[in-house]
Amino acid sequence: MATGKAAILLGPGKGYEIQEFDVPTPEPEGVVIKVSMGGICGSDLHIWRGDSPVFAAMAGNVAGHEMTGRVHSLGSAVTTDSLGRPLKEGDRVCYAYFYHCGRCYQCNRSEFAVCPNKLMTMGPGPVSRFSGAYGEYYYLKPGGKIFKVPDEVTDEIATPVNCALSQVTYGLTKAGMRYGDTVAIQGAGGLGLNAIAVAKEMGADAVIAIDGVPSRLDLAKRFGADEVIDISQMTEPADRINKVKQLTGNRGADIVVEVVGLPAVVPEGLQMLREGGTYLEMGNISFGATTTIDPSQLVWGSKRIVGAIMYDPWVIPEALDFLVRTKNKYPHGDVVSHKFKLDDINDAFTNSEWQTSGDATKVNRAAIIMN
Numbered sequence: 001m002a003t004g005k006a007a008i009l010l011g012p013g014k015g016y017e018i019q020e021f022d023v024p025t026p027e028p029e030g031v032v033i034k035v036s037m038g039g040i041c042g043s044d045l046h047i048w049r050g051d052s053p054v055f056a057a058m059a060g061n062v063a064g065h066e067m068t069g070r071v072h073s074l075g076s077a078v079t080t081d082s083l084g085r086p087l088k089e090g091d092r093v094c095y096a097y098f099y100h101c102g103r104c105y106q107c108n109r110s111e112f113a114v115c116p117n118k119l120m121t122m123g124p125g126p127v128s129r130f131s132g133a134y135g136e137y138y139y140l141k142p143g144g145k146i147f148k149v150p151d152e153v154t155d156e157i158a159t160p161v162n163c164a165l166s167q168v169t170y171g172l173t174k175a176g177m178r179y180g181d182t183v184a185i186q187g188a189g190g191l192g193l194n195a196i197a198v199a200k201e202m203g204a205d206a207v208i209a210i211d212g213v214p215s216r217l218d219l220a221k222r223f224g225a226d227e228v229i230d231i232s233q234m235t236e237p238a239d240r241i242n243k244v245k246q247l248t249g250n251r252g253a254d255i256v257v258e259v260v261g262l263p264a265v266v267p268e269g270l271q272m273l274r275e276g277g278t279y280l281e282m283g284n285i286s287f288g289a290t291t292t293i294d295p296s297q298l299v300w301g302s303k304r305i306v307g308a309i310m311y312d313p314w315v316i317p318e319a320l321d322f323l324v325r326t327k328n329k330y331p332h333g334d335v336v337s338h339k340f341k342l343d344d345i346n347d348a349f350t351n352s353e354w355q356t357s358g359d360a361t362k363v364n365r366a367a368i369i370m371n
Helices: 042-049 053-058 161-174 190-201 214-222 237-247 265-272 295-300 315-326 342-352
Strands: 003-011 015-022 031-039 066-074 092-095 137-140 146-148 182-186 206-211 227-230 253-258 273-281 304-307 338-341 366-369
Touching: 003 342, 015 342, 031 092, 042 053, 042 342, 066 137, 066 161, 092 161, 092 315, 146 315, 161 190, 161 253, 161 273, 161 315, 182 190, 182 265, 190 206, 190 214, 190 253, 190 315, 206 214, 206 237, 214 227, 227 237, 237 265, 253 265, 265 273, 265 295, 338 342, 342 366
Parallel strands: 182 206, 182 253, 206 227, 253 273, 273 304, 338 366
Antiparallel strands: 003 015, 031 066, 031 137, 031 366, 066 092, 092 146
16 A cells, blocks of 8 residues: 655644655545645644644644645545536645534534534544645545635645635635725734735725734735834834824724734734724634733724634635636735745744744745655
């Protein structure tokens, strides 16, 4: 039987170890994918650091969730992708990394992104250990959503579709993004950059990007940000809040998007909102990380907080169409600034770490190439 390599997470702060596993034979409704590229998302850094004790449970498994590849083998019952288009071995594909159960209160209401069982299905199953992005193969279990990737979309552009781009597309939709809105985005990493472009395409009147890494702020402008705020230059939260107010006619932003992943930015972001505005929280995934807010701001300001995790299946094909439509408008391919081989995955994570180590001005977003 053929085998393939995968990076096993040893535990928080312990890095990865390359191991070999059998390439599975797919179940009738399963698909084996030969991974071309896997991305390092901010949430992968949370897991790598061990920012929450819950992440320790991932030790011993193949981590990573941003990825793309080609169909290696199809189960006997699989003849099309999730839109009914013919699917064959060798086709380039993008796919969701989680599986809604279809048998719960939320799924019955077509609220698939909030299925309480979706996380339970993300680990390895009895058929295959290839359950994450950092492997030469990925086993898409029965019921997984899969979509053909257009020829115009390169692997570098397709890799973050099933996380960063789909997440912000779904999040802004859930936040009620409307034509003419002003949007402030806390963080200009992978999610933030995609959020800038998506907000502009959804009709934002102005987008304000907030970050402290020069390369990210430069990219933010190229992705359509009308204004950028450099936190390394404007170090006080009050000054940043006032700047957003100045840029919005002293109203505040209609929507503020949090994609930094640090609880401390939440109180600041809430004060950047106009009365009646919406705070879209997507970055803080670490359980137990807390901050303090003044709830009276929500009451007197009629502000609301919307949390969004993952997305509904319709988002992936819409995201792929978005990339085809805007491929010459935004520098999608430049988000991945550095590529590492699978054997060098620990170097990739070390150099992607923007909090304590690595060259943050150099590595904006790293990808792991499998061939």
